[in-house]
Amino acid sequence: MHAGRLLAMRLLQVVPIIVVATFVVFGLLHLTPGDPAMMLAGDNPTPQHVAEIRHLYGLDRPFLDQYGLWLWHAAHGDLSQSLLTRAPVSSLILQRLPNTLLIVALALVLGLGFGIPLGIAAAVRNGSAVDQALTSAASLGVALPSFWLAMILVTVFALDLNWFPASGAASLLGAPLDALRHAALPAIALAGSTVAEVARQLRSALIEVLGTQYIRTLRAKGLSPTRILWKHGLKNVAVTLLTVTGLMVNRLLGATVVIEAVFAIPGTGSLISYSAINKDFPVVQGVVFVLVIGVILTNLLVDLVAAALDPRVSRA
Structure with a gap:
């Protein structure tokens, strides 16, 4: 197997890995106790105020709709905004x-x-x-x-x-x-x-x-x-x-x-x-997304270098 074919096969595996990893984290975050809208509403919020916050941030949508919307934006380079600071998630990650x-x-x-x-x-x-x-x-x-x-x-x-x-x-x-x-x-x-x-x-x-x-x-x-x-x-x-x-x-x-x-x-x-x-779901998802990409790129680089060092690896 040539290096080009090995690279193509590894790249085909990238999308399902990202989807599975981010979907699992997204699901676990939604299963954890607590309501982000309640935390954002402050002390003694009214039910109407909490409902408005849920609607504003899309938290009242079905789970799959929320995940699908996030994944669509992430695929286009938009990791959303922090619920707490309203700062772009990408800028928060790049700072740290x-x-x-x-x-x-x-x-x-x-x-x-x-x-x-x-x-x-x-x-x-x-x-x-x-x-x-x-x-x-x-x-x-x-x-x-x-x-x-x-x-x-x-x-x-x-x-x-x-x-x-x-x-x-x-x-x-x-x-x-x-x-x-x-x-x-x-x-x-x-x-x-x-x-x-x-x-x-x-x-x-x-x-x-x-x-x-x-x-x-x-x-x-x-x-x-x-x-x-x-x-x-x-x-x-x-x-x-x-x-x-x-x-x-x-x-x-x-x-x-x-x-x-x-x-x-x-x-x-x-x-x-x-x-x-603090239930800042977009930030957690953004960091996980970046780390998963980092792990995938590391594994891809290891596979390509290993194939160059030992041709038997590329034929495996």
């Missing part, structure tokens, strides 16, 4: 999205930067004390809650040592160093499980590759262990590492909701949690 992306990107760099060397070290010393220690640490890292690590980091490095800001964010374009200082602790909190997962997956894949007949033949021909590892071993696990990286990006996007709450970061995670609590 850079903060979230910075944290995710920094966490991914840390995860790969530490996870890959640890995975290699464990694989080449398979069965040794080093391998057992790294494997145990990786298992602990996967099970360690990111919000707990975030609170420890805030207490020690922000409140006690005052090395990093305890909350907030800064513009990467306006003040890059300040932005990195604000994003450091949240990224480290997110990167903990990423380092562990990358190390575990890379170790397993590399041990399997190094145990193949192909590698044993290379050893018999006299190739050095270092050359075998870097030229043949890591080359054969590149697709596995790429797949794990894509999964980590998707996981990090979801985990930022909790981390942004701990550090009071004005990102998409805090935006969606605040909007969900």
